[in-house]
Amino acid sequence: MRRVGATLAIGASLLALASPAAAHERFIKHQLKKPLQNWFFGRDPRHLLGMDPNMLHIGLLVTGVLAGAIAVWFLRERLDEVVRYRLLARLRGALQRHVHNLACFLTDKPVRLGWFYALGEWAVIVFLRSPALVLMYSATNDSLVMPSYPLEPSSAVYFKFLQALLALLILTQTLLPLCGALILGTWLYLFRWGWFVAVDALPVVTVAVVYLSAPWQSHKLAITRLTPLQTRLVRLVLGFGFLVLGWMKVYNHDLTAGVADNYPGVMNDPLVGLFAFGTDAALRRETWVVAFGMAEVLSGFMLMAGFFTRFWCMMMLWVFTKLMLVDFGWAEIPHIYPIGALLAVMASNHLKTEFDLVERKARALRRDVPLRSYALVAVSAILIAVIAVLPILWGLSFTDRSLLNP
Amino acid sequence: MTKPDLARIPLFARLTPVEQEKLLSLMVRKTFKDDTAVFFQDDPSDSLYVVLSGSAKVVRTSEDGKDRILKVFWPGEVFGELAMLEGLPRSATVQTTADSEMLVLARRDFEALAREQPDVLWKLLQAVCGRLREVGEDLLDQYRDMPYRVLKVLSQLLERHGESGPGGWRIRIPVSARDLSQMIGSNPETVSRQLETLERDGLLRRDGAHWSVPDRKAFARAFEHEASAS
Numbered sequence: 001m002r003r004v005g006a007t008l009a010i011g012a013s014l015l016a017l018a019s020p021a022a023a024h025e026r027f028i029k030h031q032l033k034k035p036l037q038n039w040f041f042g043r044d045p046r047h048l049l050g051m052d053p054n055m056l057h058i059g060l061l062v063t064g065v066l067a068g069a070i071a072v073w074f075l076r077e078r079l080d081e082v083v084r085y086r087l088l089a090r091l092r093g094a095l096q097r098h099v100h101n102l103a104c105f106l107t108d109k110p111v112r113l114g115w116f117y118a119l120g121e122w123a124v125i126v127f128l129r130s131p132a133l134v135l136m137y138s139a140t141n142d143s144l145v146m147p148s149y150p151l152e153p154s155s156a157v158y159f160k161f162l163q164a165l166l167a168l169l170i171l172t173q174t175l176l177p178l179c180g181a182l183i184l185g186t187w188l189y190l191f192r193w194g195w196f197v198a199v200d201a202l203p204v205v206t207v208a209v210v211y212l213s214a215p216w217q218s219h220k221l222a223i224t225r226l227t228p229l230q231t232r233l234v235r236l237v238l239g240f241g242f243l244v245l246g247w248m249k250v251y252n253h254d255l256t257a258g259v260a261d262n263y264p265g266v267m268n269d270p271l272v273g274l275f276a277f278g279t280d281a282a283l284r285r286e287t288w289v290v291a292f293g294m295a296e297v298l299s300g301f302m303l304m305a306g307f308f309t310r311f312w313c314m315m316m317l318w319v320f321t322k323l324m325l326v327d328f329g330w331a332e333i334p335h336i337y338p339i340g341a342l343l344a345v346m347a348s349n350h351l352k353t354e355f356d357l358v359e360r361k362a363r364a365l366r367r368d369v370p371l372r373s374y375a376l377v378a379v380s381a382i383l384i385a386v387i388a389v390l391p392i393l394w395g396l397s398f399t400d401r402s403l404l405n406p
Numbered sequence: 407m408t409k410p411d412l413a414r415i416p417l418f419a420r421l422t423p424v425e426q427e428k429l430l431s432l433m434v435r436k437t438f439k440d441d442t443a444v445f446f447q448d449d450p451s452d453s454l455y456v457v458l459s460g461s462a463k464v465v466r467t468s469e470d471g472k473d474r475i476l477k478v479f480w481p482g483e484v485f486g487e488l489a490m491l492e493g494l495p496r497s498a499t500v501q502t503t504a505d506s507e508m509l510v511l512a513r514r515d516f517e518a519l520a521r522e523q524p525d526v527l528w529k530l531l532q533a534v535c536g537r538l539r540e541v542g543e544d545l546l547d548q549y550r551d552m553p554y555r556v557l558k559v560l561s562q563l564l565e566r567h568g569e570s571g572p573g574g575w576r577i578r579i580p581v582s583a584r585d586l587s588q589m590i591g592s593n594p595e596t597v598s599r600q601l602e603t604l605e606r607d608g609l610l611r612r613d614g615a616h617w618s619v620p621d622r623k624a625f626a627r628a629f630e631h632e633a634s635a636s
Contacts, residue, residue, distance in 0.1 A: 100446050110448055110469065
């Protein structure tokens with residue numbers, strides 16, 4: 001603990017010397033081409049819970065999908081039996097092994113394949129080094145950590161050299177705990193520009209967790225695997241980051257809709273389409289904003305809770321790769337970083353759920369009172385989904401968004 | 407279909423005929439084609455298996471995908487009992503190496519029997535302890551010299567699958583140098599070199615995919631010599 005404290009202190013003092021960065025504007029264009037119907041996001045006492053029925057419709061749909069996915073997760077032991085005794089028992093040879101490995105992959109069980117292990121090693125190497133690429137890119141673009149936050153010209157040179165030095169340390173894996181402290185310090189520094197800015201950069205903290213838990217002699221080691229604890233921390237921080245970012249997209253609806261106005265391609269997402277299904281066509285842009293934000297909330301929550309981690313990592317890998325290569329292009333090249341993080345988690349063989357207590361209880365009940373086991377699964381899944389989605393969505397309807405447009 | 411005789415299986419030999427009969431009534435006969443996984447590593451342990459015919463190899467796969475054959479089970483042998491008793495996930499994959507027939511005892515049925523007749527559990531526990539002692543001896547072999555380990559595996563194969571002929575003793579089942587290396591826990595190159603030495607010394611002969619021992623007495627002497635030297 002003393003080592004971590006000292007490292008954090010060094011990192012914070014290094015940052016305290018730097019002049020402020022003027023960070024607000026995003027490189028991604030987000031000017032609204034047509035104003036949104038703001039009343040949709042606010043309170044209306046005529047409706048149930050004071051929310052627009054379309055908003056509530058999306059909230060309930062997301063809750064339903066989440067509850068279903070959680071229930072399937074809790075029942076996966078039973079599904080595993082179906083796969084083993086009904087499907088795998090009819091196969092043999094290489095086909096049987098392939099189907100078994102696929103089932104293991106989808107249910108977060110260890111996948112014992114040479115190429116999968118090599119992919120995991122490569123993903124960790126990319127994950128641990130990709131922040132250096134982001135820093136170098138930021139330094140050459142006069143911005144701080146992420147290209148979204150331009151530096152003030154008077155102090156830009158100090159920040160640029162500091163970032164280049166940090167990038168060099170990361171690329172050579174030198175003094176990783178110090179790198180972790182610097183990244184964490186930079187992220188805390190972003191609060192100076194508002195919690196909004198800091199939340200946007202939350203996924204960057206993920207790698208700081210791994211750096212902080214690395215040895216000081218890191219340059220002498222080939223770090224190619226994450227420990228079970230590191231994997232868990234990365235998953236939790238990454239998931240929490242996406243969860244908060246999802247809520248931010250609903251809260252800051254003008255920015256979200258503005259991005260869609262400038263990059264219409266982002267609107268083509270099957271999961272978002274599903275969540276907006278059945279809503280009023282006259283509120284297409286408004287419902288899209290909520291559905292888009294909720295899709296990120298759902299993904300972030302599943303990742304954070306450890307439900308079908310690999311599946312959600314794959315979904316998010318697809319989304320980030322599409323955003324980087326198709327929708328936004330070069331301006332979002334820093335997305336290489338979350339791609340590395342998601343790959344490292346996906347290829348890990350140490351995946352765990354945060355809700356194994358429910359599974360243990362359901363397993364214990366299963367043999368003696370199977371009906372109570374099913375009831376426990378159903379009630380738990382619905383309760384978790386409702387708590388994860390509805391209170392915050394309802395709470396957001398009370399917020400005053402006028403502060404976002406000074 | 408002949409009725410299996412549990413008295414001939416060491417794990418169940420301590421049980422009384424009545425207990426054996428009861429246990430047999432709980433078992434289900436299943437057939438597996440060649441190259442079929444009976445269960446996979448990390449699967450939940452929910453049953454015990456008795457090989458009636460055919461054979462199956464126990465393969466432990468490391469996280470980086472490297473396979474190691476720990477053992478081959480032949481008719482009359484039992485596997486899966488340790489994991490079934492402790493309830494932990496399977497520590498290895500068991501895969502058939504020929505069309506096989508097995509008896510399967512589900513964990514829940516065994517637990518019910520053990521609750522009803524605790525004596526059965528006690529007798530099985532004694533047999534399991536014997537098995538554990540054997541495993542301990544196998545573990546110690548890992549610290550011995552390579553010639554001893556190769557000769558030991560070949561001796562075991564000869565013991566179980568050897569058939570006498572005009573040219574000496576022949577191991578009935580095909581075994582490649584790679585199979586042997588996985589059984590021994592070494593790399594194929596080292597094992598191949600060792601096999602070549604044995605061939606050069608006239609102790610071993612390659613017959614296609616099979617191995618033959620021209621002089622079993624000389625082979626036993628070589629094994630004894632390595633056992634005392636390593």
